[in-house]
Amino acid sequence: MGRPPCCDKVGIKKGPWTPEEDIILVSYIQQHGAGNWRSVPTNTGLLRCSKSCRLRWTNYLRPGIKRGNFTPHEEGMIIHLQALLGNKWAAIASYLPQRTDNDIKNYWNTHLKKKLNKFQSALDPHPSIERKSSLEFASTSSSTSAVGLNQASSTYASSTENISRLLQGWMRSSPKTTNDNNSSLLLKDTSQYQKWDQNTSLDADSSAGYKPKAEQEGGNLISHEEFESILSFANINNVVWDKSTCESTSKGACQDSGNDDDGDDDDDGDDKVNVAMAPENYKKQKVDHHNNNNNNKNNQPLSFLEKWLFDESSSGQAEEMNQMMELSSVF
DNA sequence: AAAAAAGGCAACCGCCCCTAT
DNA sequence: CATAGGGGCGGTTGCCTTTTT
Incomplete structure (x- = not known):
């Protein structure tokens, strides 16, 4: 106790x-x-x-911490990962190596929640539970807008x-x-x-x-720019589908370009400070998340993503995720 | 211009997990 | 095996700033 x-x-x-x-x-x-x-x-x-x-x-x-404005790319990742993992900020942070769990948590609570609510209320006058809405938000859009994705590499x-x-x-x-x-x-x-x-x-x-406080434009709806910025992540589903297919055939075959979007970092390795648990450590939590996400179990793309997120145990997973994010701008 | 309200964020608190003994 | 302690995590608080009235 x-x-x-x-x-x-x-x-x-x-x-x-x-x-x-x-x-x-x-x-x-x-x-x-x-x-x-x-x-x-x-x-x-x-x-x-x-x-x-x-x-x-x-x-x-800690070295390598990125502070200040979240890029649309990061927003999208957070939204999607929150939909998948729930409030597992450390787990989410492990996919955004330059952001701290605290930062992500704060950003979620102060910005993204509101945006999601606005989005939800814009779409649906009878809002349902938040988890569902965020999942829908992250996965239902077919927009392929990649506005601002490359901004993730800003330093x-x-x-x-x-x-x-x-x-x-x-x-x-x-x-x-x-x-x-x-x-x-x-x-x-x-x-x-x-x-x-x-x-x-x-x-x-x-x-x-990128100015996160675009909300000052007022009104009930989020601005087109905001809207697109968030939706720009929606195509992650497609990317993950590719990734999981690829993984299933030959493990690691999808690893290309050792690029990391802005040097995610060196520093974590040698100073022994883990921003968050490595994804493989979340395997045991997978059961819980599956239980929590039962309402999503019919959603095939998410299941694959989930599976990949949790089962993939390669150590460079976060980097691969970042690579995928970069790739997503191509589509 | 001043006061009130809302927003944003750093930091704290309490619980849990893992590991060393 | 049991226990104590360190570290990690998520939730919450409280202060400061910004916006609104």
Whole structure:
């Protein structure tokens, strides 16, 4: 029945992380690697719970994290995977290696749910349960629009790059000087710091041009652009059909082009931080998902997709998924 | 211009799983 | 085999920002 909190609450700092704390954490992890979180607060002197350190690292500081706007491609993947897997954010995140489960979860709760609701209400004045609607949303459209799929390869400045810059500045200047000396690098408070970080990312991403807050156009219906952006994922079904057919004949024969859409990353491998469980670890959960998705069992394409998603145990699955996503733009 | 409401997101909490002992 | 503890996950909270009234 659960466990007591991982650490005493007395003397533990909570709330937003400061740049200084980030720097301490990052520099520690750069030296010692991620892992053994329990020892991190002790060794760094951070007044943070080990869990808090881990979360801060995995959700924010970890290299290769893509922040900011979700591309239509990513939206589509999330919608579809959520329809398949339910709220298994870690599993979903494993197919979007540059996104954290927390980010995906937040994006789902704040953006996609609403879009789906709008879509559903536009299609059906008598909305049914959400799962069904999202499944329909993801699978019923025959649109082959691939608007914006290639935008998935846009690059973001990772948070850690920013942190690294902070760190370099910190190292170069006298380590214990006041913030004044580092004022060009260290902002005064966390909110500013975070905003700066985000802006950096957004600037880097501005070429993508996707504005998730298109909802400001008001009205009851989602805009055509939004609509298409989401539907652009719909052709995944076709791709998966191809994939599964291919898999059934010769395993791995579909592996081409070692492309990864923006370097999904190197970093996960060596710092031992897993954003999420590897897909094969979800095999045992497959039963549950099948039970939960009984209402979908007649949907052949989804069943194949599900089967492929869960049964395929090759380690490079996420990359293959990304390749497929790229391929989908061809169709 | 000010206040209220809504939106967005980082972080926390509690439970569960896995592994070392 | 049983147990304790670390790590991971999903749900939720609360603060800050943006939009609306």
